[in-house]
Amino acid sequence: MDVQRFVRAVSAVLLAPALLLGAAAIGRPPGTWGAYTSASEIKIGAVLPLTGPFVASGTYFxxxxxxxxxxxxKAGGLDVGGQKYMISLTxxxxxxxxxxxxxxxxKLVTDQHVxxxxxxxxxxxxEAQEVVPDQYKIPYVEGGGAASEIFKRGYKYVFGTLASIYNMGKFTMGxxxxxxxxxxxxxPISIALVWENTDHGKDYETAVLEEAQADPGAFKVVLNQAFQLNGSDFSPLLQQVKAANxxxxxxxxxxxxxxxxHRQYLQAGLYHQFISYGGRGPDQKGRQALGPGADYLVAAVWWTPALKDPASQLFAQKYTQQYHQVPDWFQALSYDTARVLLLAIREANSLKGPVVRDRLSKLVMRNSLLPGGVIRFAPDGQIVAPYVMVQNTPGNTVRIIWxxxxxxxxxxxxxxPHAQ
Incomplete structure (x- = not known):
């Protein structure tokens, strides 16, 4: 898929929508579901990293x-039990x-009354946020956390649209x-494995090691090393990778x-027959930063604009028209995450938290952007959905390869190829 040609093809200028902000002044006691909703408004809130290390991803969401x-x-609001509600987003x-x-x-719950x-x-x-929804019995749908640990804590009001990092590791090994x-x-293939020292990284490590232990004739992990999130110098780690051969x-x-x-990997002159950074590689921020150095990297992703189904192509076109760049999985997953919540509210015919939560637990969304087109949640609240494997190709293009x-x-x- 030629990203630059795609952008030019759909470069009509649209005004970016304004963010609607909710307002309120009184604390909200637990259990008062929907009590502060105006006659024609539903208040939805989100807390995102719009500054700091995760600013790019937070902006996409x-x-x-x-x-x-x-x-x-723009379609006149959300129909809930025969009444139309406008949606405000804080x-x-x-x-x-x-x-x-x-x-x-x-604060969104007690001050903004979402x-x-x-x-x-x-x-x-x-993991920090998920404590709040159960406390106040407010449904919470997220598409930005895929670690299985998020869904092992017994919370009933937390739902996730990202397939697990554990499954990503299994998919990559497959x-x-x-x-x-x-x-x-x-x-067999020898593997240097490095992973961020978080629940996210531990999921990936566990999956890779399980596959290697299950089939030692196929896989041999010769380096298994954690690193700290948000690092600035990975040179010592990459020296270990080099020494592992x-x-x-x-x-x-x-x-x-x-x-x-990966910038430091390239500067060190390293080479491997196969390289994957999990779900990273085709991201536009990464490709802009690394240029041809990101070519041929392989990634397991939740969604890609290389999918040719009508829903994915329509979303990619609409997004590009509005933001003048091609979307990554971040934008597609956040879009679907909001759509899942809105669908559950509509199908519940209620603004009461427990009723919408129960609807979410049984929901089947059949026009999703995700591969297969279906979103449904397992009993723990996390989605079970397939990945696609993609490979970067020269000219800021990407292809689906599995x-x-x-x-x-x-x-x-x-x-x-050696000349990365």
């Missing part, structure tokens, strides 16, 4: 949330700080096995660390 809510408002900035993130979510909550971005911030069978990668390099990293780490059953799928370029 703000865009996706705003798009979904604007669409409903977004607060936590500065990428977990302690502040939790307190601001509670009826429902959309989640933030990053596992650590989601892809490597398929390429071994095709003769594109060696068997592995054939594959797997790293679970968030977007800022991916950019920093599963092969997808009509858009193309053969991967493996082993990776």
């Amino acid at each position: 703000k865009q996706g949330y705003t798009m979904a809510i604007d669409e409903v408002n 977004i607060l900035d936590d500065g990428s700080d977990a302690t502040r993130s939790r307190s601001l979510v509670e 009826n429902f909550l959309l989640g933030g971005y990053d596992t650590s911030l989601i 892809f490597i096995a398929a390429q071994q069978a095709a003769g594109k990668l060696p068997k 592995a054939q594959a390099f797997l790293s679970d990293a968030h977007l800022p660390d991916f950019i920093t780490m 599963p092969q059953k997808l009509p858009e799928s193309r053969d991967p370029i493996l082993p990776l």
